[in-house]
Amino acid sequence: MEKQIDNKHIACKHCDLLISKTALLPGQKAHCPRCGSRLYFVSRSSPSAILALCLTALILLVPANIYPLLSLTMVGITDSVSLISAVEKVYQEGDQFIALLILLCVTLAPALMLLALASASFCISFNLLTPILKPLLKAVDVMTHWSMLEVYLVSFLVALVKLVDLGDVHLGLGLVCFIALMLVNSMILSVYDAETYWNKVKVDVIR
Template identity: 65%
Template sequence: MAMNKYNETLVACEHCDLLQVKQRLQLGQIATCPRCGSRLYFNSSCSPMSMLALTLTALILLFPANLYPLLSMTMVGSTETASLSQATLKIFHEGNYFVAFLIFFCSTIAPFLMLLSLCCASFVISFNLQTRWLKQLLKWVDYLTHWSMLEVYLVSFLVALIKLVDLADIELGVGLVCFCLLMIINSLVLSYYDSNSYWQRVPIDAVS
């Protein structure tokens, strides 16, 4: 964003670079680009305190989603369970180190750090705490959002599940329920997170 000679705030579309004068929005309103129709900015109806509650819930769900079995599979009288962490370890032991690291980072590390950073930033803003760490926290949120790919792994799991149904008896586990809830809450967090309003809370002496 920038200021023109009339002291109006200008905002550029991230997709087509069209400059627009930023208007004041009502709570929950969304401003879209007149050229390409993409979202420019919005006035989120989710307060920092509500965002704090959402991120805390997601962080709690992250652990059972990774540790509890996604499903149990019975084939020829033998039953095996599989969780996301077990699948990652199996890929690692098979020698696919890079793939295992990528799965672990994008499904566990990146979502955890992103949610933790946003949780801390929401806590700082909600209670009007003064800290120079707010700027760094928001930078981590912006960067790690692109690496959090929970939806991709859920779709991959569903595709594999459809193929396994004809080969074995499948029973869905608690881990899958937690993972679906985590994905829904994570989607809500990303939808309601208004980075502009958060960055406006960063102390002026911390901006460089």
Template identity: 40%
Template structure:
């Protein structure tokens, strides 16, 4: 664990050697980590950062998997609804179109951005950042794209959309015949891959790699 810093001695230490906990604001010395180790706040136990193995390769594999899942997750049927002899297949995209055609253009735009647009932009930013590190080109653009990605993190709400789908399934199951589609499996898989990507793609190592301190970021 990092060592807390005496407030009277802060001015004697370089800023690069200091670290503040995001949860309790404890100021401490930045520890040097070996591969596979992680730093935790000695006061609240919050994980400050970790030094993981093969961050770039593992993150690239997850980003590519997420991009492959993106199209089927959004355009394959999530469910098939049979009500009073009428059958309809619903996808994420068809939901956006239905909202737009029923006069709720504002809601349609929000749903599109949060469930399709922003998640795609986030994945493309992550891919560009990882490739800039892997190929050692365009680091300045990589820094810009990684900042954009961090600003967009809270706007991609796939989990909220999934909860809405699950609530709709629970409410409709008693009044109609429902068949779950491949699109739902792909959508859940996409969400799981993105969550795993958040864990694997260590921000500390990515920032280090983009600044040129550690080109391979844990390889």
């Protein structure tokens, strides 16, 4: 994240250049004049739109975890693997830490992040400036760093390439839902303007 100095100044997170903040219109982005990295922006999406995206992602999260990612047929035997069953197999093989890490980064962290952001968006959409808004936004920030859907998908595709030579591979509904979940999650993070949400917390404190 960018380094917030005060309400009027901001420091670039890449080159530490101190810059005066200016008001932006929805959809505009402020970039560092030295290194060109994005400093802050004002999202076009309203909290109600982000709430809808979060609910969509939460719905996709269920089939992405329980439906088969793929089915592998070898010597007449077919075995289907879902995300949850894959975590269970890794755990049973003795790699408990790896299994718990996968469960945290691919299932628990995304779910908690989406639930927290959906709750915060609901509160802001209906002007429910409750004390719970601040911990919700903190949870969004923490869980965003632990959510690693893209990393898991890349690892899965690497493993898929190796499995193709071992037998007949059929992609499952779980993989389709997982890819859709990753795309919706990426869309949420690209339009989520944390500063706008935190400004609501400041308004509530002033009141």
